[in-house]
């Protein structure tokens with residue numbers, strides 16, 4: 001699932017609870033009980049060959065492989081995503097499913113975007129060093145030239161927007177922005193809103209923000225200098241509509257202004273700047289995997305039920321952390337993982353963290369961890385989907401409509417793969433009757449904070465816990481089918497619709513791949529066991545997954561797909577369809 005807002009994952013996972021900081025307590029009996037961390041599952045596991053049925057053991061076998069450290073977090077745009085999709089493609093081939101990509105089972109939606117070393121900024125003939133003195137951000141789709149542009153001081157970020165330089169006094173100029181400082185001289189680099197500055201100074205020659213001195217070490221390399229992925233453009237030479245944007249050190253800002261930034265008055269003119277921000281794009285690794293099970297009815301087989309998950313996650317952290325420290329801090333101080341505010345433990349929480357750490361240290365030695373395994377997000381959906389595919393492929397009777405199994409890439413980067421597939425479908429778009437999306441179906445225990453209610457109160461899982469999102473937003477009938485399947489097959493699942501409320505601040509309906517389908521008016525159901533403390537942390541590992549529960553959820557999705565595929569009519573759309581190019585609104 002996608003992040004709700006930019007998160008200081010780097011700072012957070014670097015949190016280490018020092019061993020010497022821990023109070024020596026008497027040895028605990030039943031450490032599992034006292035920590036709430038299930039320790040019944042191993043770190044590594046290799047299972048026997050999988051079977052046709054959807055079983056907890058098969059899911060374990062698959063997920064321990066797919067979310068193994070060797071997959072390096074499966075980030076879209078990296079070879080490690082390809083390593084994950086190699087496994088999926090080999091499996092669907094073994095199962096005899098029909099390729100449904102435009103390159104066999106694959107579709108290649110991604111491009112990599114980077115700045116070439118020839119990028120520069122110069123003031124008075126002096127060139128600054130890329131990534132050290134200035135850090136451009138990918139903005140728009142083309143390179144940008146800055147020629148002899150006048151510098152002007154645009155105002156201080158943190159002051160009211162009315163104090164900023166008016167847009168018409170910034171036309172064709174390089175606008176320098178200062179950051180407001182705390183009394184101790186620190187500043188919050190994360191508060192700068194690029195989109196807001198870009199729209200304010202939409203006709204500037206460039207926007208330069210004094211920020212680079214304030215980011216943590218390693219941040220520039222990981223977040224700015226590393227290539228970012230985007231989706232392939234739709235032909236046509238892109239036109240630059242937005243000014244280039246870059247961060248500078250305070251020294252460079254002073255130099256650009258020819259006077260100390262700290263004393264600058266809004267509108268003050270500075271020196272002149274030249275520059276070239278050379279943006280490059282190239283095909284990036286990372287693939288959609290698409291496979292079809294042909295339907296048995298000669299007419300209805302030309303209609304499709306899509307079952308989807310996402311094959312990517314968020315890679316690895318360049319600053320490793322102690323696994324158990326992250327686990328303990330998040331458990332007690334950030335129960336929704338990256339969906340919680342940055343953890344700032346209270347004294348009581350520190351005490352609980354230390355107790356947990358003590359008991360974890362008794363169970364095993366400290367372990368350095370840097371890989372975002374994404375066992376739940378969305379290893380659980382991806383491997384659940386493989387199990388569902390295996391179930392379909394080995395069943396003697398096939399459903400009337402065809403099934404498309406879709407592993408989307410780049411969900412974490414903005415639902416890139418599902419957006420691309422639904423914009424460039426390999427079957428007729430209106431032949432897709434429904435999409436069932438599975439993203440994070442491996443958790444949902446009583447100890448997991450699965451989300452918030454509309455008033456911000458934490459919700460928790462429990463036996464049979466499953467969230468259904470969007471299941472009646474286009475088709476009441478589709479939402480009803482899921483309920484009927486659960487009752488008829490005695491699956492015992494308990495559906496939580498709280499996160500599906502209109503206007504819910506966590507915005508879950510807009511945060512996974514089903515939206516790419518729903519925007520085209522295709523009815524969807526999003527199945528998820530919801531959030532937890534390991535969400536987007538290095539602690540989202542296969543050892544913490546509830547495989548029994550995951551198997552039940554996968555069975556529900558399978559049976560729902562069977563019902564929808566065998567229905568005498570297309571599931572009825574009885575709600576208005578959204579604008580496919582508009583913004584998602586929950």
Ligand SMILES: [Zn+2]
Nearest residue numbers: 001002377412
């Ligand atoms: Zn995610």
